[in-house]
Amino acid sequence: MANGRIDTLRHAVRWRVLLKYLGVLGLALAALDAVPLFAAIVLGEVALAAVFAVPVVMLVAICLPLARLQAPQRLQLNEAFTVVVLSFVLGALAMSLPLAALGGQTWLDGLFEAVSGVTTTGLSTLASVEDKPRSFLFARAWLQWYGGLGIVVLSLALFMHNGLFARQLMETEAAGETLVSSTWVYARRILAVYAVLTTAAVAAIWLATGDAFGALVHALAAVSTGGFSSFDASLGHWGAGPAGVVLACALLGAVALPLYHRAWHEGPWRAPQTLARDAELRLLLAATALTTGLLWLWTPAGEGGSGARLADALLLAMSAQSTTGFALEPLATLDDASKLTLAASMLAGGSVGSTAGGFKLLRLLLLLRVLQLVLARAAAPRHAVIEPRLGDRRLDDEDLWRALLIVLLYVLVVFLSWLAFVAHGYGGIDALFEVVSATATVGLSTGIARPGLEPLLKLVLCFDMLAGRVEIFALLVVLHPGTWFGKRAEAA
Numbered sequence: 001m002a003n004g005r006i007d008t009l010r011h012a013v014r015w016r017v018l019l020k021y022l023g024v025l026g027l028a029l030a031a032l033d034a035v036p037l038f039a040a041i042v043l044g045e046v047a048l049a050a051v052f053a054v055p056v057v058m059l060v061a062i063c064l065p066l067a068r069l070q071a072p073q074r075l076q077l078n079e080a081f082t083v084v085v086l087s088f089v090l091g092a093l094a095m096s097l098p099l100a101a102l103g104g105q106t107w108l109d110g111l112f113e114a115v116s117g118v119t120t121t122g123l124s125t126l127a128s129v130e131d132k133p134r135s136f137l138f139a140r141a142w143l144q145w146y147g148g149l150g151i152v153v154l155s156l157a158l159f160m161h162n163g164l165f166a167r168q169l170m171e172t173e174a175a176g177e178t179l180v181s182s183t184w185v186y187a188r189r190i191l192a193v194y195a196v197l198t199t200a201a202v203a204a205i206w207l208a209t210g211d212a213f214g215a216l217v218h219a220l221a222a223v224s225t226g227g228f229s230s231f232d233a234s235l236g237h238w239g240a241g242p243a244g245v246v247l248a249c250a251l252l253g254a255v256a257l258p259l260y261h262r263a264w265h266e267g268p269w270r271a272p273q274t275l276a277r278d279a280e281l282r283l284l285l286a287a288t289a290l291t292t293g294l295l296w297l298w299t300p301a302g303e304g305g306s307g308a309r310l311a312d313a314l315l316l317a318m319s320a321q322s323t324t325g326f327a328l329e330p331l332a333t334l335d336d337a338s339k340l341t342l343a344a345s346m347l348a349g350g351s352v353g354s355t356a357g358g359f360k361l362l363r364l365l366l367l368l369r370v371l372q373l374v375l376a377r378a379a380a381p382r383h384a385v386i387e388p389r390l391g392d393r394r395l396d397d398e399d400l401w402r403a404l405l406i407v408l409l410y411v412l413v414v415f416l417s418w419l420a421f422v423a424h425g426y427g428g429i430d431a432l433f434e435v436v437s438a439t440a441t442v443g444l445s446t447g448i449a450r451p452g453l454e455p456l457l458k459l460v461l462c463f464d465m466l467a468g469r470v471e472i473f474a475l476l477v478v479l480h481p482g483t484w485f486g487k488r489a490e491a492a
Contacts, residue, residue, distance in 0.1 A: 012486040013079045016071050018086075021079075023066025025087040030059035032146045033094060039142070040135035048135050051101050055094035078483050081474040088147070088466060091118045095143055102136040108455055115462045117143035119469035120355060122227025122325035122443025123461065125451050130232050134213060137230045141220040147469070148224030148253075148355035149194045190257045190353075197260075198223045201249035208245040209238055218326075222249040225356045227325030227443035236328045240311055243328055247315055250324035251288070254350030255281055279390060280351040283361045284321065291317035291345040298337045320345040323357040325443025332447045336429045339446070343433050346440040347410065357441030357468050359410045365390060366403035409472040413464060414439050420460050421448070438464035 037052040075083075092114040099117075100110020109125045116123045117140050129137060201223050206215035217230045231237035235246055259278055263271040275281060295313035312328065319326045320342045331339070349358015373388045380386055388395040414435050421431035430446040437444050438461045449461065467475045477483055 010482055010486060011076055011078075011489040013076065013082055013483055014071075014488050016069055017075060017079050018082060019066045020069040020071035021075070021083045022086055022090070023063040023069065025083065026059050026063030026090055027067055029087065029091050029094065030056050030063065032142075033059065033091075035142055036098075036135060036139035039138045040133075043134050043138070045133050045135045048102060048133055051098045052135070052139065054097055059090075059094055076489065078477050081477040082483060085466075085470050085474050085478045088118055088469060091143075091147065092466075095139070098139065099136070102133055102139075105451075108458060109451065112458050112462055113140065114143065115465050116443070117226070117228065118147035119441050119465040120144045120148045120224050120226040120323075120357065121438060121441040121465045121468075122221070123438060123445055123449045123465070124228070124443075125449055125453060125458070127451055128232050129230060134230075137217055137228075138213075140228045141217040141226070141230075144224045144226030144228055145198070145220040148226060149191065149257075186258075189261050193257045193260045194223070194355075197249070197252055197257075201252075204245050204249065205242065208242040214238075218246050219249060222246050222324060222326070223253040223355065225250055225253045225322050225324045225350065225354070225441075227319075229326060234327045235315075240315065240328070243315055243326070244311075246326060247318040247322070247324065250322040250326065251284075251318050253324075254284060254322035254354050254356035256351040256353035257355075258353050259351075278351075279365055280361045283365060284350060287345060287348060287361070288314075288317050288321045291321055291341060294341045295338055298335055298341065316342070317345065320442065320444060321348070321350070323349050323440055323442045325437070327444060330447070331433075331444055332430075334446075339429050339433045342444065343436040346436050346442045346444070347414075349440055359407050359440075359471075363403040363407055366395065366400055367407065369395060370400055370404075406471060406473065409476070410439060410468075413467055413472060417460050417464050421457060424454060424457060434461070435464060439468040441465060441468045 033052070034056050037049050037056060040046065040049040040052055092111060094114075095117065096107060096111040096114040098110075099105070099113045100107050103110060103113060103126060105113070105126070112123075112125055115121075122144070126132075198219055201219035202215050205219050205222075206212055209215060214230055217228070218235075220226070221228045227234075229235065229237075235243035238246075256278070259275065259281065263274045266274050292310070292314045295316055296310050299309045299313065315328055318324075323346060331342075334342075347358055348364055349360055350356025352360045352362040369388045369390060373386060376386050388400065414432070417435040417439070418428075418432050421435060422428055426434075426448060430448060433444075433446050434448040436442075
């Protein structure tokens with residue numbers, strides 16, 4: 001009977017609503033995709049501008065009529081989720097054409113590159129990038145930059161009338177509250193923080209390397225925790241010093257962006273206290289330190305001095321924990337213990353409200369609180385009341401079961417994808433590392449992602465990257481038959 005009541009109350013998405021808002025977001029994507037077109041002209045690659053014009057023209061031609069449709073402002077939750085997920089898919093499909101053409105790839109490889117970009121993952125099937133046009137390299141980095149936050153900001157602005165969905169998008173449970181009551185004001189503020197971080201990253205990397213174009217590409221990829229590089233050796237091209245600057249910028253991108261605004265708003269004297277009180281930031285630094293120590297421990301003593309080993313371990317830990325995916329050397333040479341350590345680091349990821357991937361450190365904190373609560377209740381009197389808290393905030397049951405659900409979904413997606421790779425004959429540890437890297441939107445690779453990777457497995461990794469970027473639940477909503485078939489609410 002309960003299932004019958006659920007079926008009665010459930011409403012499938014309304015096509016007119018879906019097409020209307022997807023058209024609006026599609027026009028915004030067209031404007032964003034026009035940036036590589038102008039970059040090609042500025043970089044002196046005018047002949048390539050026409051290639052970048054193709055997705056812009058296609059998006060405008062398809063989405064402009066859709067955006068003019070009449071539809072209600074208030075959306076169902078499944079409609080909002082579907083529009084956001086499809087906007088990522090649309091963004092990847094649009095850019096797959098120029099990336100395939102300029103990268104000398106098949107369309108499937110171009111799609112893989114585009115999905116990796118818009119989901120801020122950084123996995124690539126390209127054998128080399130240094131022989132590619134600079135406008136191609138910029139387009140990949142720009143795709144990561146606007147995939148890191150731009151689509152979320154656009155969604156917040158578009159769906160500000162849907163309070164529940166907006167709250168889930170701008171969730172800042174670590175602080176215990178949203179910063180402002182206005183969704184649009186919130187979106188503007190985090191976009192301003194994102195722009196300031198990016199500008200500072202460009203300046204810092206430029207000063208460290210003297211390479212203006214390289215600084216721009218790596219800053220866009222670092223702040224978005226994307227990881228696409230313009231060098232075949234990734235950060236190994238520049239060495240440990242500049243790599244440290246890039247990865248420091250990446251670690252800043254893994255911190256909740258609203259936290260920066262709050263620290264700035266409270267002034268320079270109270271800002272350190274504000275940052276120090278943030279549980280996720282403390283855990284981010286602690287997890288990075290723990291990963292560094294374990295990597296240093298697993299590295300054979302004969303490979304370089306102790307200081308060099310520790311520096312390499314720190315940089316790799318920063319890359320994994322921030323889910324950026326820059327590397328200084330091939331990871332295939334790492335031992336299994338190091339790979340599993342990195343896999344755990346990548347899966348945990350960064351802070352809620354940041355551009356980092358993984359299931360997020362806040363959810364790890366919530367699960368630790370549940371464990372602490374169970375242990376405390378086991379030793380407490382029968383009638384004692386012990387409430388789970390995180391900082392000054394009392395945790396609701398909904399907070400806890402949502403955290404548990406997301407973590408379980410991540411584990412399930414990783415497990416099923418890992419089985420597909422093992423069934424194709426790939427080694428267990430390397431396959432697990434690759435799947436975790438894709439699902440956590442990191443981009444570190446043991447070499448499995450390559451041009452010769454089986455087409456089915458490329459699609460599996462594309463699914464993993466998309467699922468990780470939209471945090472799996474939204475993708476499951478889109479894939480659920482009840483989202484598309486059944487009774488539809490009357491348009492209002």
